[in-house]
Amino acid sequence: MVGIIGAGQLARMTAQAAISLAVDTKVLAVLPTDPACVAATAVEIGDPNDPAALQRFVAGCDVVTFDHERVDPTLLARIETEGVRVRPSAAVLHFSDKAHQRVELAAHGFPVPPFDVVTTASEVVAFAAAHDWPVVAKTAVGGYDGRGVFVLENRDQAVATIGGLAGRRVVVEPMLDISAEIAVLVARRPSGDSAVYPMVETIQHDGICLETIAPATIDPDLRTQARNIAESIAETIGSVGILAVEFFITPDGVIVNELAPRPHNSGHWTIEGAITSQFENHVRGILDWPLGDTSLAAPAVAMANILGGAPSARPDDLPGALSVSGAHVHLYAKPTRPGRKLGHITATGPDQTVALHRARTALAAFTGTPMSKGTLHDH
Amino acid sequence: MVGIIGAGQLARMTAQAAISLAVDTKVLAVLPTDPACVAATAVEIGDPNDPAALQRFVAGCDVVTFDHERVDPTLLARIETEGVRVRPSAAVLHFSDKAHQRVELAAHGFPVPPFDVVTTASEVVAFAAAHDWPVVAKTAVGGYDGRGVFVLENRDQAVATIGGLAGRRVVVEPMLDISAEIAVLVARRPSGDSAVYPMVETIQHDGICLETIAPATIDPDLRTQARNIAESIAETIGSVGILAVEFFITPDGVIVNELAPRPHNSGHWTIEGAITSQFENHVRGILDWPLGDTSLAAPAVAMANILGGAPSARPDDLPGALSVSGAHVHLYAKPTRPGRKLGHITATGPDQTVALHRARTALAAFTGTPMSKGTLHDH
Numbered sequence: 001m002v003g004i005i006g007a008g009q010l011a012r013m014t015a016q017a018a019i020s021l022a023v024d025t026k027v028l029a030v031l032p033t034d035p036a037c038v039a040a041t042a043v044e045i046g047d048p049n050d051p052a053a054l055q056r057f058v059a060g061c062d063v064v065t066f067d068h069e070r071v072d073p074t075l076l077a078r079i080e081t082e083g084v085r086v087r088p089s090a091a092v093l094h095f096s097d098k099a100h101q102r103v104e105l106a107a108h109g110f111p112v113p114p115f116d117v118v119t120t121a122s123e124v125v126a127f128a129a130a131h132d133w134p135v136v137a138k139t140a141v142g143g144y145d146g147r148g149v150f151v152l153e154n155r156d157q158a159v160a161t162i163g164g165l166a167g168r169r170v171v172v173e174p175m176l177d178i179s180a181e182i183a184v185l186v187a188r189r190p191s192g193d194s195a196v197y198p199m200v201e202t203i204q205h206d207g208i209c210l211e212t213i214a215p216a217t218i219d220p221d222l223r224t225q226a227r228n229i230a231e232s233i234a235e236t237i238g239s240v241g242i243l244a245v246e247f248f249i250t251p252d253g254v255i256v257n258e259l260a261p262r263p264h265n266s267g268h269w270t271i272e273g274a275i276t277s278q279f280e281n282h283v284r285g286i287l288d289w290p291l292g293d294t295s296l297a298a299p300a301v302a303m304a305n306i307l308g309g310a311p312s313a314r315p316d317d318l319p320g321a322l323s324v325s326g327a328h329v330h331l332y333a334k335p336t337r338p339g340r341k342l343g344h345i346t347a348t349g350p351d352q353t354v355a356l357h358r359a360r361t362a363l364a365a366f367t368g369t370p371m372s373k374g375t376l377h378d379h
Numbered sequence: 380m381v382g383i384i385g386a387g388q389l390a391r392m393t394a395q396a397a398i399s400l401a402v403d404t405k406v407l408a409v410l411p412t413d414p415a416c417v418a419a420t421a422v423e424i425g426d427p428n429d430p431a432a433l434q435r436f437v438a439g440c441d442v443v444t445f446d447h448e449r450v451d452p453t454l455l456a457r458i459e460t461e462g463v464r465v466r467p468s469a470a471v472l473h474f475s476d477k478a479h480q481r482v483e484l485a486a487h488g489f490p491v492p493p494f495d496v497v498t499t500a501s502e503v504v505a506f507a508a509a510h511d512w513p514v515v516a517k518t519a520v521g522g523y524d525g526r527g528v529f530v531l532e533n534r535d536q537a538v539a540t541i542g543g544l545a546g547r548r549v550v551v552e553p554m555l556d557i558s559a560e561i562a563v564l565v566a567r568r569p570s571g572d573s574a575v576y577p578m579v580e581t582i583q584h585d586g587i588c589l590e591t592i593a594p595a596t597i598d599p600d601l602r603t604q605a606r607n608i609a610e611s612i613a614e615t616i617g618s619v620g621i622l623a624v625e626f627f628i629t630p631d632g633v634i635v636n637e638l639a640p641r642p643h644n645s646g647h648w649t650i651e652g653a654i655t656s657q658f659e660n661h662v663r664g665i666l667d668w669p670l671g672d673t674s675l676a677a678p679a680v681a682m683a684n685i686l687g688g689a690p691s692a693r694p695d696d697l698p699g700a701l702s703v704s705g706a707h708v709h710l711y712a713k714p715t716r717p718g719r720k721l722g723h724i725t726a727t728g729p730d731q732t733v734a735l736h737r738a739r740t741a742l743a744a745f746t747g748t749p750m751s752k753g754t755l756h757d758h
Binding site for chain 2: 019
């Protein structure tokens with residue numbers, strides 16, 4: 001039995017993949033209607049930060065893994081010492097703390113932006129004195145999909161924003177000159193074997209991933225650099241299962257933006273686009289089974305997220321999207337909310353442009369909104 | 380809600396595919412441990428031939444479909460007249476009766492072997508007088524995976540076998556000169572659109588499908604013939620969802636062997652090997668949604684069934700099978716029994732030989748038995 005803490009779309013797609021291997025899954029959900037509940041073998045309702053609920057949940061699990069990082073690392077470390085197999089480990093999960101992540105990556109010599117970890121506005125001002133305004137501030141924990149990220153233009157904004165965070169730790173960095181964002185997924189097993197997925201370019205808007213395109217069309221030298229860095233980080237921190245490493249491409253080369261120690265939105269394309277999906281490889285990795293082939297199953301693969309529309313939006317048109325040849329629709333069965341990730345659409349093609357056009361056409365048919373006009377980043 | 384009568388591996392893989400489209404599934408199972416129960420949204424335990432259980436099950440289903448054909452057609456026809464959407468229809472499901480199938484296909488001019496429908500040994504003897512011994516006898520209902528199929532060499536065997544069938548209807552046909560067996564899957568929706576999968580060659584042993592290879596390497600004229608016949612049968616009988624049409628290739632051309640009005644073992648390769656799997660297209664078809672692209676996702680795709688071994692066989696080695704690069708393992712979580720279909724392994728490749736070698740290598744690793752020595756049929 002694989003226990004998954006959390007029952008969102010990542011747990012849903014992991015449980016769906018586990019069915020093929022006859023691996024039973026149990027999810028720790030907030031509500032019985034959470035996305036993963038229909039796909040999992042068993043469901044428990046509870047708060048992962050309630051020690052008693054967590055203890056109950058992990059009992060009988062051969063291995064425990066995660067759909068999200070909102071779990072107290074101390075609590076996890078404790079159940080680990082009690083002999084529960086937590087994969088990735090509590091120590092790896094700690095890397096979802098952006099401050100810890102930056103400090104550790106810098107200490108190991110991985111390329112990160114200039115940064116500081118601060119709790120007061122005056123520290124932000126001091127950072128700006130050295131690096132200039134604007135300053136990008138990210139809460140160390142609790143942020144996702146653009147939440148908890150602030151662009152501070154001046155001292156007043158720093159005072160207002162940091163003051164509002166009531167002493168929470170914040171990572172500050174300069175506004176970088178970013179020409180593209182890419183992500184590398186590494187699957188790894190405890191015995192040390194790892195497998196790296198082809199790099200994807202991610203297209204973001206307001207901090208939310210809108211689309212991914214595989215393979216990323218970036219300079220081969222940068223590609224090799226990023227791949228080596230991602231693999232080296234996975235080994236250095238001892239990741240198990242999937243580790244997503246997001247990079248910025250800047251005039252100074254590739255810079256690590258962020259890690260996510262779990263299946264990741266930037267890897268949803270692998271369900272149809274890679275020989276083995278990130279979800280199956282996460283299951284294989286945490287069970288210490290041989291990892292599957294991570295190569296592309298098509299020349300190019302594009303993924304477009306389905307985001308919740310305005311309350312006035314017309315009902316979604318699933319048959320409309322399915323009428324687009326080659327479009328694969330994945331719905332998470334989540335209540336809608338503007339901007340919320342409700343599903344994704346993947347399409348393969350002979351090249352990136354065709355694949356992206358197919359995915360966007362299906363998305364436009366699904367939501368009834370005009371097709372995205374963003375263009376493929378080009379190097 | 381899609382209701383699936385039966386909860387075997389076909390229902391399991393259909394429910395697994397339905398998760399992506401956020402389509403809820405409910406299965407009518409014999410036991411809560413049946414293969415599909417972990418993948419379905421809801422489970423009811425009951426006998427589909429118990430009118431009360433069937434009535435309870437279909438309540439609240441938008442559409443009802445099948446994992447197997449062991450349902451009383453009269454009962455189905457009755458719930459249909461009560462307004463339940465049964466897809467494929469009771470009339471189509473009736474084609475799983477081999478006698479009905481042969482009579483109807485012959486009446487519509489489709490190529491079938493010489494045949495008769497008999498209940499007595501003396502009728503078999505009369506058939507042999509016209510067509511010579513041996514005679515192949517197949518029970519009209521209740522046979523699968525080689526059960527209910529008998530090769531009768533002479534009058535004594537006919538008397539013994541037919542006598543033992545206590546008046547059940549039997550289809551008799553001559554022993555044909557079969558150079559290969561192929562299968563064509565047609566997906567169809569009520570509005571009439573259909574999509575045909577690339578033809579596969581099936582490798583059988585003792586009436587059990589051991590392997591499939593796509594695309595089948597047969598003469599293009601025969602391929603076109605078989606494809607047209609399959610599509611025409613689907614339209615003639617009004618199939619909805621997947622219809623599998625199995626053909627014999629004989630010196631007289633292609634001959635229809637058998638129909639199966641549901642996802643079929645000869646289409647398991649489509650999960651990884653086609654752009655849209657037979658399971659997703661079955662769901663789309665019965666919901667009258669646009670059908671997905673049925674083309675190959677790789678140059679060649681091979682599937683090998685995992686059959687239960689002897690009681691003395693060593694435990695299955697899933698990690699061993701997963702160590703074969705590109706092997707996709709699907710386990711059905713069924714109790715083992717010699718010869719029982721417990722799962723399947725799919726592998727893609729640059730050509731049929733490589734794909735088949737990969738699938739066989741993984742199967743041999745899984746079961747610990749020597750690799751199959753059968754060779755690819757070659758035209």
